[in-house]
Structures are given as C-alpha cells and as structure tokens.
Amino acid sequence: EAGVTQSPTHLIKTRGQQATLRCSPISGHTSVYWYQQALGLGLQFLLWYDEGEERNRGNFPPRFSGRQFPNYSSELNVNALELEDSALYLCASSFGPSGRTDTQYFGPGTRLTVL
Amino acid sequence: GNSVTQMEGPVTLSEEAFLTINCTYTATGYPSLFWYVQYPGEGLQLLLKATKADDKGSNKGFEATYRKETTSFHLEKGSVQVSDSAVYFCALISGGSYIPTFGRGTSLIVHP
Numbered sequence: 761e762a763g764v765t766q767s768p769t770h771l772i773k774t775r776g777q778q779a780t781l782r783c784s785p786i787s788g789h790t791s792v793y794w795y796q797q798a799l800g801l802g803l804q805f806l807l808w809y810d811e812g813e814e815r816n817r818g819n820f821p822p823r824f825s826g827r828q829f830p831n832y833s834s835e836l837n838v839n840a841l842e843l844e845d846s847a848l849y850l851c852a853s854s855f856g857p858s859g860r861t862d863t864q865y866f867g868p869g870t871r872l873t874v875l
Numbered sequence: 876g877n878s879v880t881q882m883e884g885p886v887t888l889s890e891e892a893f894l895t896i897n898c899t900y901t902a903t904g905y906p907s908l909f910w911y912v913q914y915p916g917e918g919l920q921l922l923l924k925a926t927k928a929d930d931k932g933s934n935k936g937f938e939a940t941y942r943k944e945t946t947s948f949h950l951e952k953g954s955v956q957v958s959d960s961a962v963y964f965c966a967l968i969s970g971g972s973y974i975p976t977f978g979r980g981t982s983l984i985v986h987p
Contacts, residue, residue: 764918793974802979803919803964816974850918862968863909864975866918 785853898965
C-alpha cells in the first residue's frame with residue numbers, strides 16, 4: 761500500500777513569491793494535516809483538513825492557506841514568502857477524527873528554501 | 876493546555892549501549908501517548924504508542940510505559956545500533972483535540 765506522498769521534494773523560491781506544496785494521503789484516509797518543521801523548533805501544527813473542510817488551524821498568519829480536494833489530496837499555499845518560512849513542510853494523514861487513539865502517517869516532506 | 880517536554884539532545888552513545896530518552900507531559904483529559912522517529916532525510920514514522928495508564932508500547936526493541944502518576948513516557952532500548960541514529964519525537968493526543976502535541980525532538984547519534 762502506498763504511503764503518504766508529497767511533491768515537490770525540494771522547492772526554492774525568493775522572498776515575496778508564492779509556494780504551492782502538494783500531498784496525497786494514504787488510500788482511505790480522509791484527514792490531512794500540515795506541519796512546519798523549522799530548524800530547532802520541532803513540529804509546529806499548521807492546518808488540518810477533513811472531508812474537504814478546514815477543521816483546525818495553528819498559530820500561523822493568513823498567508824498560510826490550503827485546501828483539500830474531493831479525492832482527499834491537499835495543497836498548502838504560502839503567499840508573500842519570507843526568509844523565515846524556510847523549513848521542512850510535513851504532511852500527515854489519518855482515517856479521520858477518530859479520537860485520541862488516532863495515528864498519523866507522515867510523508868517525507870517538502871524542503872522549502874526562501875532566498 | 877497540552878505540552879510535551881523531552882530531554883535536550885543530542886544523545887551520543889556507543890553501539891550496544893542502553894538508551895533512555897525522557898519524556899514528560901501535561902495534558903487536559905486522558906491523553907494517548909506516542910513516540911515517532913525521523914531518520915535523516917525522511918518524514919516521521921510511528922515507533923510505538925500507548926493509550927492508557929500502565930500500557931507498554933513496544934516496537935523494534937524500543938519500549939515505553941505510560942506512567943500516569945509521574946506523567947511520563949520515557950523511551951528505552953537495551954542495546955542501540957548505528958541504524959537507530961535519528962531524531963525521536965514524543966507526542967500526545969488528548970481529550971477532544973485531534974491535533975497531536977509534539978515535543979521538540981531528541982537527536983540520537985550512535986557510534987560504532
């Protein structure tokens with residue numbers, strides 16, 4: 761069974777540009793989560809989508825946005841890129857909001873570099 | 876709110892040494908506890924989990940016991956290998972929140 765996939769693997773942008781990152785969840789999973797992993801900061805929760813709706817959002821500015829498509833794949837958009845947006849962006853999926861025992865399955869990440 | 880505190884790294888060990896990575900937490904409600912591992916250049920993988928007090932999660936020689944009285948979930952392995960070199964994240968999901976709270980991660984370096 762295929763795992764969570766993310767594209768592109770690496771993305772290089774300049775300050776002020778927009779970045780689009782993509783994620784395909786494991787088949788059968790309806791929830792997709794996005795995290796930012798900046799150097800030395802651990803994982804910071806960005807966004808959670810389930811059944812096409814945004815369910816929760818972390819403490820990030822509105823220029824971080826996304827959507828979930830009918831096939832449950834997801835896109836993360838970052839507008840007006842800043843240098844501090846350089847990080848590894850991880851996508852995870854799960855069977856949905858099944859509660860406290862839910863396990864998330866992570867993709868390999870997209871490395872975004874802002875110059 | 877929820878929080879997870881892990882010991883600072885890096886932890887540097889020789890092959891076959893005993894490993895402990897400490898993890899303590901604060902949570903509203905009754906959390907489930909997780910350890911994830913991130914190998915170089917990869918995303919996170921679930922290593923083990925425990926969903927109630929005194930449960931022991933285990934996988935690949937790693938173990939962790941859910942200790943409600945000390946709010947801890949320390950990761951242990953009896954004999955580490957070079958291939959265990961990675962970053963280890965402790966995490967919890969609690970109450971009505973479907974968003975896990977992660978610790979900052981602990982880097983483990985194992986020398987031959």
